[in-house]
Each structure stands twice: as C-alpha cells, then as structure tokens.
Amino acid sequence: MEGVNQLKNQKYAADIDSIKEAHTRISPFIHKTPVLSSTSLDSISGKQLFFKCECFQKGGAFKIRGASNAIFSLEDDQAAKGVVTHSSGNHAAAISLAAKLRGIPAYVVIPKNAPACKVENVRRYGGQVIWSEATMQSRESTATAVQQRTGANLIHPFNDKRIISGQGTISLELLEQVPDLDTIIVPISGGGLISGVTLAAKSINPSIRVLAAEPMGADDAARSKLFGRLITLSDTNTIADGLRAFLGDLTPVVRDLVDDVVVLDENEIIKAMRLCYEVLKLAVEPSGAIGLAAILSDQCKQKSYWKDMKKIAIVLSGGNVDLGVLWESLK
Amino acid sequence: MEGVNQLKNQKYAADIDSIKEAHTRISPFIHKTPVLSSTSLDSISGKQLFFKCECFQKGGAFKIRGASNAIFSLEDDQAAKGVVTHSSGNHAAAISLAAKLRGIPAYVVIPKNAPACKVENVRRYGGQVIWSEATMQSRESTATAVQQRTGANLIHPFNDKRIISGQGTISLELLEQVPDLDTIIVPISGGGLISGVTLAAKSINPSIRVLAAEPMGADDAARSKLFGRLITLSDTNTIADGLRAFLGDLTPVVRDLVDDVVVLDENEIIKAMRLCYEVLKLAVEPSGAIGLAAILSDQCKQKSYWKDMKKIAIVLSGGNVDLGVLWESLK
Numbered sequence: 300m301e302g303v304n305q306l307k308n309q310k311y312a313a314d315i316d317s318i319k320e321a322h323t324r325i326s327p328f329i330h331k332t333p334v335l336s337s338t339s340l341d342s343i344s345g346k347q348l349f350f351k352c353e354c355f356q357k358g359g360a361f362k363i364r365g366a367s368n369a370i371f372s373l374e375d376d377q378a379a380k381g382v383v384t385h386s387s388g389n390h391a392a393a394i395s396l397a398a399k400l401r402g403i404p405a406y407v408v409i410p411k412n413a414p415a416c417k418v419e420n421v422r423r424y425g426g427q428v429i430w431s432e433a434t435m436q437s438r439e440s441t442a443t444a445v446q447q448r449t450g451a452n453l454i455h456p457f458n459d460k461r462i463i464s465g466q467g468t469i470s471l472e473l474l475e476q477v478p479d480l481d482t483i484i485v486p487i488s489g490g491g492l493i494s495g496v497t498l499a500a501k502s503i504n505p506s507i508r509v510l511a512a513e514p515m516g517a518d519d520a521a522r523s524k525l526f527g528r529l530i531t532l533s534d535t536n537t538i539a540d541g542l543r544a545f546l547g548d549l550t551p552v553v554r555d556l557v558d559d560v561v562v563l564d565e566n567e568i569i570k571a572m573r574l575c576y577e578v579l580k581l582a583v584e585p586s587g588a589i590g591l592a593a594i595l596s597d598q599c600k601q602k603s604y605w606k607d608m609k610k611i612a613i614v615l616s617g618g619n620v621d622l623g624v625l626w627e628s629l630k
Numbered sequence: 631m632e633g634v635n636q637l638k639n640q641k642y643a644a645d646i647d648s649i650k651e652a653h654t655r656i657s658p659f660i661h662k663t664p665v666l667s668s669t670s671l672d673s674i675s676g677k678q679l680f681f682k683c684e685c686f687q688k689g690g691a692f693k694i695r696g697a698s699n700a701i702f703s704l705e706d707d708q709a710a711k712g713v714v715t716h717s718s719g720n721h722a723a724a725i726s727l728a729a730k731l732r733g734i735p736a737y738v739v740i741p742k743n744a745p746a747c748k749v750e751n752v753r754r755y756g757g758q759v760i761w762s763e764a765t766m767q768s769r770e771s772t773a774t775a776v777q778q779r780t781g782a783n784l785i786h787p788f789n790d791k792r793i794i795s796g797q798g799t800i801s802l803e804l805l806e807q808v809p810d811l812d813t814i815i816v817p818i819s820g821g822g823l824i825s826g827v828t829l830a831a832k833s834i835n836p837s838i839r840v841l842a843a844e845p846m847g848a849d850d851a852a853r854s855k856l857f858g859r860l861i862t863l864s865d866t867n868t869i870a871d872g873l874r875a876f877l878g879d880l881t882p883v884v885r886d887l888v889d890d891v892v893v894l895d896e897n898e899i900i901k902a903m904r905l906c907y908e909v910l911k912l913a914v915e916p917s918g919a920i921g922l923a924a925i926l927s928d929q930c931k932q933k934s935y936w937k938d939m940k941k942i943a944i945v946l947s948g949g950n951v952d953l954g955v956l957w958e959s960l961k
Contacts, residue, residue, distance in 0.1 A: 333664060335686070354911040355666070416908070573953070577747070580685040580949035582911040618911035622904070626957040 312460040312549040313495060315502035318467035321368040325465060328367045328400055332356050334476045334612070339578050344594050347610045349477045351469060354583050354618025358420065360541075361466060361492060361616050362393035362456075368465030369454045370397040378403050383451040385409070385431065385438035388417025389541055389617050390456040395426030406451055408441045410434075414540055416621045435545065457491030458547030467495025473612055474503050482611040484590040487511035487520045487560065488542040490550030492616065497556045508604060511553065511560040512593035514538075514568060519545045520553055521560040538628055539568055541586030541617060559602065561593040568592050569628045575615065576625075584620040585628070591615075643791040643880040644826060646833035649798035652699040656796060659698045659731055663687050665807045665943070670909050675925050678941045680808045682800060685914050685949025689751065691872075692797060692823060692947050693724035693787075699796030700785045701728040709734050714782040716740070716762065716769035719748025720872055720948050721787040726757025737782055739772045741765075745871055747952045766876065788822030789878030798826025804943055805834050813942040815921040818842035818851045818891065819873040821881030823947065828887045839935060842884065842891040843924035845869075845899060850876045851884055852891040869959055870899055872917030872948060890933065892924040899923050900959045906946065907956075915951040916959070922946075 335350045353361040370382060381404035384394045391407040398405035407426040409418055410433040421428055431441040446453050455462065469492075474480065483500055485493040497509045513520050516537035522530045523546055535543045546553060553560075563571075568585050571592035575583035590613035593599055666681045684692040701713060712735030715725045722738040729736035738757040740749060741764040752759055762772040777784050786793065800823075805811065814831055816824040828840045844851050847868035853861045854877055866874040877884060884891075894902075899916050902923035906914035921944035924930055 338688075352911075357669075359911060576913050576953065580683075580690060580913040582907050582913060622907065622957065626953065 311494070311498060311552055313463040313467060313498055315499060317460065317464040318471065318495060318499045321364070321464040322468040322471050324371050325364060325367040325468065328357070328371070328397065329363055330356055331472055334473070335579060337579055340574065340591070346594065346608060348594065349480065349610065349612045350579065351473050351612055351614045352581065353469070353614060353616050354581055354587055358389070358392045358396050358424070359617055359619040360389035360393065361469060361614070362389040363396060364468050365462035365465030365491060366390065366393035366454065367397040367400070369459065369461035370394070370401050370403070372461055373452060377452055380450040380452065381406060382454050383408070383442055383445045383449065384454045384456060385442040386456045388413045388420070389619060391426060392417060392420035392424055392619070394454060395421045395424035399425045404451070406445045406449060408438055408445065410438055414619070414621045414624060417619055420619065455547070457489030457544065458549045459491070460549070462491045463495045463498070463549065465495065466492045467499040469614060470496045470499035470503070474500060477610065477612060480507060480610050480612050482508040482510060482608045483614065484510045484512055484593050484611060485614045486542055486586050486589045486616050487513045487553070488517070488586070489544040490520065490546045490553050492614070493557060494550045494552040496614065497552050501556055508558045508608065509556065510593060511557050512589040513560050513562050514542050514589065515562050515564045517543050518562050521562050524554060524557070524560050527554060537568070538565055538624070539586040539589060541584065542589065558604070561596060561599055563589055563592045563596060567596055571595060572625070572628070581615065582618045582620060583615050584617050587616045587618060642825070642829060642883055644794040644798060644829055646830060648791065648795040649802065649826060649830045652695070652795040653799040653802050655702050656695060656698040656799065659688070659702070659728065660694055661687055662803055665804070666910060668910055671905065671922070677925060677939060679925065680811065680941065680943045681910065682804050682943055682945045683912065684800070684945060684947050685912055685918055689720070689723045689727050689755070690948055690950040691720035691724065692800060692945070693720040694727060695799050696793035696796030696822060697721065697724035697785065698728040698731070700790065700792035701725070701732050701734070703792055704783060708783055711781040711783065712737060713785050714739070714773055714776045714780065715785045715787060716773040717787045719744050719751070720950060722757060723748060723751035723755060725785060726752045726755035730756045735782070737776045737780060739769055739776065741769055745950070745952045745955060748950055751950060786878070788820030788875065789880045790822070791880070793822045794826045794829070794880065796826065797823045798830040800945060801827045801830035801834065805831060808941065808943060811838060811941050811943050813839040813841060813939045815841045815843055815924050815942060815944045817873055817917050817920045817945065817947050818844045818884070819848070819917070820875040821851065821877045821884050823945070824888060825881045825883040827945065828883050832887055839889045839939065840887065841924060842888050843920040844891050844893050845873050845920065846893050846895045848874050849893050852893050855885060855888070855891050858885060868899070869896055869955070870917040870920060872915065873920065889935070892927060892930055894920055894923045894927060898927055902926060903956070903959070912946065913949045913951060914946050915948050918947045918949060
C-alpha cells in the first residue's frame with residue numbers, strides 16, 4: 300500500500316482534482332466512448348472483458364483528451380502564438396484538431412517513419428508538418444527550434460501535467476460505465492496515458508489493479524520498473540508504432556503505482572489486432588490491441604494475480620492503422 | 631399513399647404485430663446494437679447519418695434476428711428434427727448459432743463460392759456443412775434432399791414470414807434510438823431484411839422513406855421494381871457476397887412500399903467499405919457498407935428526394951469479411 304499512500308500525498312504531476320478539472324474542460328470536445336463486450340472473447344480468455352473503445356474517440360485515439368486539456372487551458376495571449384509538439388502520429392493529429400477547435404496554429408514535428416495515415420490526419424486537421432529524424436533527440440531539437448522561432452507553447456506528447464490529466468479522464472468514464480472492475484490494462488509508451496488512468500482509477504478504488512502492456516521491441520518500461528530507475532533503449536523494433544517512445548521523468552506513477560508490466564512479442568500483438576477486427580468488428584491499430592494481447596498471453600496466465608482477475612477493462616487506445624500495414628502483418 | 635393503405639390491410643407476409651412478437655421472442659438471444667455517428671461522414675455527405683451497427687450483432691450480422699425468431703417459434707417435436715437452410719454465409723451462421731442455443735441440429739447447404747470466414751462461422755457454431763454448386767437451383771435442390779432425409783424444418787434465408795418478422799425488429803430499435811429519422815437505407819438481396827424493416831418502420835411512421843441499396847452486378851431488385859414483376863438474372867458479379875440472391879415472392883413489399891432502389895458499382899461499394907474502416911473504425915463487409923455507398927453516390931444526389939433527406943439511418947448489415955478479400959479489393 301506504499302504506493303497508494305504516496306498517491307494521497309499528491310506527489311505526482313497530476314491528481315484526481317486535475318483530472319476532474321480536465322474532464323469538465325474537455326467534455327464539450329471529446330466523445331464519451333462506449334464500452335463493448337464479446338461473449339467469444341470472454342470464452343477465449345476465461346475472464347469478463349470490457350473494451351473501452353478509444354478507437355471511436357475524436358481523431359481515432361485517446362490523445363484528444365490530453366491535447367484538448369492542454370490547449371483549452373492556455374491563456375488567450377499564450378494561445379495566440381500557437382502550439383508545437385513532436386509525435387509519431389496520434390498525439391500530433393489530436394493537437395492539430397484541438398488547435399483547430401480553438402482557432403490557433405499547430406506546428407507538428409513528425410518523425411520520418413510515422414505511418415502515412417497518421418500524417419494525413421495531421422494535415423486534415425490543419426496542422427503544419429515539420430519532418431525530423433526518427434530519434435527522440437532529433438524530434439526534441441526540431442521542436443525546440445520551432446518553439447524559439449514562433450513562441451508557440453510546447454505540448455509534450457506525454458511528459459506534461461496537462462496531458463496526463465487529460466488522459467486520466469478515461470478512468471472517470473470507465474469506472475462509471477463498469478463500476479466493479481478489478482483490473483485495467485493499458486498500453487504503455489511514454490507513460491502519459493497509464494499515469495493518468497492509474498492516478499484516477501486508484502483514487503476512486505485503491506485496490507484496483509493496473510497493468511501495463513508493452514511490446515518486447517520497446518520494453519523500456521518493463522526494464523525501468525525492474526531496475527527502479529528510468530532506462531532507455533538504443534533502438535526500438537515493433538509494429539506498434541504508437542508505443543515506441545520511452546518513459547518520461549514525470550511518469551514515476553509507473554514505478555510506484557502500476558502493478559505490473561506485461562511484455563508481448565510481435566505475433567501476440569498481431570494476433571490480438573486480428574481478433575479485434577474479426578471478432579469485435581473494430582478497426583484497432585497494433586498499439587491499441589496490445590492490451591488484449593496481454594490478457595491472452597501465456598505470460599499473464601502465469602502471474603500470481605491471474606486467478607484474482609475477473610472483470611477486466613482493456614483500453615483499445617486507437618484505431619488509426621494503415622490498411623497496407625495491417626495486411627502485411629497478417630500474411 | 632397506395633402502399634401505406636395496403637400496409638394497413640396487412641396483405642404481406644409479416645406485419646407490425648408479427649414483428650413485435652418476434653422482438654419479444656428473440657430479445658434474450660440478440661444484441662440491441664448501437665447507433666453510431668461521425669462528424670467526418672456527416673461533413674462528407676452533407677446529411678446527418680446514423681449507423682445501425684449490425685456488424686456488432688451476435689454472429690456478426692443481422693441474420694440472427696430472423697434465424698432465432700424462426701427457430702424459437704418451432705414446436706418442440708418439430709424442433710427436435712432440426713433445421714435446414716441454404717445460404718451464402720451470414721444466415722447459415724445465424725441458423726447454426728440459434729440452433730445451438732436451442733440445442734437442435736442445423737444442416738446448412740453452402741454454395742462453393744462462399745467466403746471462408748463465413749463457412750468457419752457455421753462450423754464454429756456447430757452447423758453441419760453440406761456443399762452445393764453456386765446456383766440458387768443447386769442450393770435449393772440440395773436443401774430439399776436434406777429435408778427429405780432428416781425431416782428437418784426448412785428455414786429459407788429470406789422468403790419466410792418468420793425471417794421477415796425477425797429482421798423487422800431492427801426498425802423497432804432504430805426508431806426508438808433515433809425517433810425523428812426521415813430515411814432508412816437498407817442493403818437489398820433476397821428482400822427479407824428490407825421487407826421487415828419497411829413494414830415495421832412505415833407502420834410506426836408512414837411518411838418515413840426507405841431506400842434499397844443494390845450492387846450493379848446483382849440488380850434484380852432495381853429491374854423488378856422498374857418492370858413491376860420479379861425479374862431474375864442469369865448471373866451475378868459483385869464483391870458484395872451477401873447481396874447475390876434474388877428477390878423472393880414473399881417480398882412484394884419492395885414493389886409496393888420501398889421508395890427507391892439505388893444501384894452502386896463495385897468502386898462505390900469498396901470506397902464505402904474503406905470509409906467504414908478508416909473513419910468509423912468498424913469492420914464492415916462489402917454488403918454491409920453499400921448503404922453508405924448509396925448516400926455518397928452521385929446517383930443519389932440527383933434524386934428528387936435528395937433535398938428532403940436530412941436524418942438518415944444506414945443499416946450496416948454485417949461485418950464478416952475475409953481480410954484477404956478486403957485487401958485485394960483495396961489495391
């Protein structure tokens with residue numbers, strides 16, 4: 300319970316109050332996404348599964364929650380100079396969309412290996428695309444240069460209190476939609492989503508279990524949790540393009556409060572994505588399907604907490620997938 | 631209003647009473663499917679669109695409505711001998727599933743050109759597959775032979791009062807979910823779905839418009855309506871595998887009450903399927919997407935009723951698509 304005591308001391312970048320404030324602020328701009336269930340997947344998993352469909356969110360992913368919270372909390376004079384961010388895709392589109400809703404410019408640094416459909420989304424919402432190399436260093440230095448040139452407000456994709464608070468609104472909805480959940484499974488990349496979800500969920504129900512699902516080819520969160528300090532990798536290799544970032548220093552929630560990190564290989568991720576498509580009839584991107592992969596994995600069945608998990612929410616974080624990528628992965 | 635007067639005289643195979651009875655009978659076994667909307671597709675179409683998501687129905691398509699109505703209305707001694715049907719897929723799976731729920735055998739005649747995923751669904755639900763040639767004649771004679779051998783009750787995929795009544799339950803839900811619709815667009819094949827939907831909808835609101843959407847490569851309904859008598863084709867050619875059947879003689883509702891038939895080419899169907907996937911984030915089969923194709927078509931914009939259509943429901947009839955078929959069609 301050490302973690303929960305820390306939670307009460309509000310030592311993290313966000314807390315239940317900032318998350319509730321975010322919810323009030325962003326509610327006019329986002330969807331309350333539905334929760335779906337499937338008899339077939341319950342039967343396959345032996346659990347009761349509840350799918351929080353952020354693939355139906357505005358812009359096709361949960362990212363609009365944090366983005367609209369950040370953008371609509373800016374003072375008018377600050378907002379007028381616009382916003383800048385760097386992102387592999389869904390955050391970029393969300394920033395563009397939220398900026399469009401507020402009527403301010405969005406400068407978006409995108410790594411060259413981002414999926415085409417996500418870049419299209421940025422352009423559709425009126426974001427100005429600035430290319431960088433794929434490395435985090437290149438993304439960050441390019442964004443800094445834009446910031447200096449324009450005076451725009453930097454909205455980091457995950458290492459930002461406003462973002463963490465916005466993403467946490469998922470738990471407010473989820474625990475209203477399915478109040479007696481015992482577990483929530485969340486994809487992990489930079490840690491913004493899972494930090495917000497965990498802070499809100501454990502404030503409402505301290506005994507709820509939060510599991511992170513991470514690709515083996517970008518398993519910095521699992522390693523960081525194991526060693527108790529932030530560990531970054533020299534490279535990442537996964538089809539889950541939304542999960543290639545590394546944990547930020549504003550996300551110690553993962554160390555303190557997230558119960559476990561389940562690591563999945565590429566086949567497990569692809570199989571889960573296929574089940575989303577064929578059984579749930581949902582277009583879910585690889586990053587979005589990883590939570591289902593976790594609950595279906597042999598690894599998860601060997602955990603001490605497996606038998607205690609009965610009613611499990613899986614956050615399907617987004618649905619922006621190139622059909623070409625989908626098909627190639629399924630061959 | 632001639633059609634609506636005929637409706638009051640209850641000259642059709644089903645009526646609002648048989649449809650309400652069906653709804654009571656099948657409610658324990660089916661999903662009340664959600665209605666989704668999309669700002670992007672409203673913007674593209676210039677209309678307010680409401681998508682009735684039968685892709686989320688049990689078995690992945692609306693067919694369980696009619697199948698469960700037919701099977702659960704059988705007397706026990708009749709039911710014990712099982713049921714037999716012929717179908718290109720979704721009806722076959724639905725009959726198998728409903729028979730399994732009732733604990734009786736299902737004999738399913740499937741044409742050799744049916745999609746693999748639909749055949750798998752039949753087997754998953756415990757149906758016994760009997761192959762036939764692709765022609766309707768071969769399907770029917772094979773089914774008759776099984777019927778004579780087993781004493782099973784024949785449940786035709788569309789030309790059957792129990793089926794038409796079951797499919798009509800869609801309108802009961804839809805007009806409760808979006809009461810002030812002015813138009814419903816429904817895929818048309820054998821006519822069971824649209825007959826049930828039309829009879830229920832026009833009983834509740836006589837001024838509602840019902841449009842059929844049909845592939846150019848299987849346009850027997852459009853031709854039949856034009857000439858005022860049943861016309862069958864020598865062959866069909868369309869990716870929409872669920873829409874290859876011809877109108878049955880129990881479906882004069884199409885002649886009398888359906889307001890118009892919109893005919894779509896293959897590119898229009900495929901484009902609509904892609905939009906379902908990329909914008910709605912829904913896995914919808916080609917037959918299921920044809921209603922969206924209709925509202926986006928140039929043909930529809932030239933109709934006299936175009937300007938009167940404001941709030942339009944589109945029945946997304948099913949989501950059982952082979953991923954291989956999907957991909958090949960999008961190249």
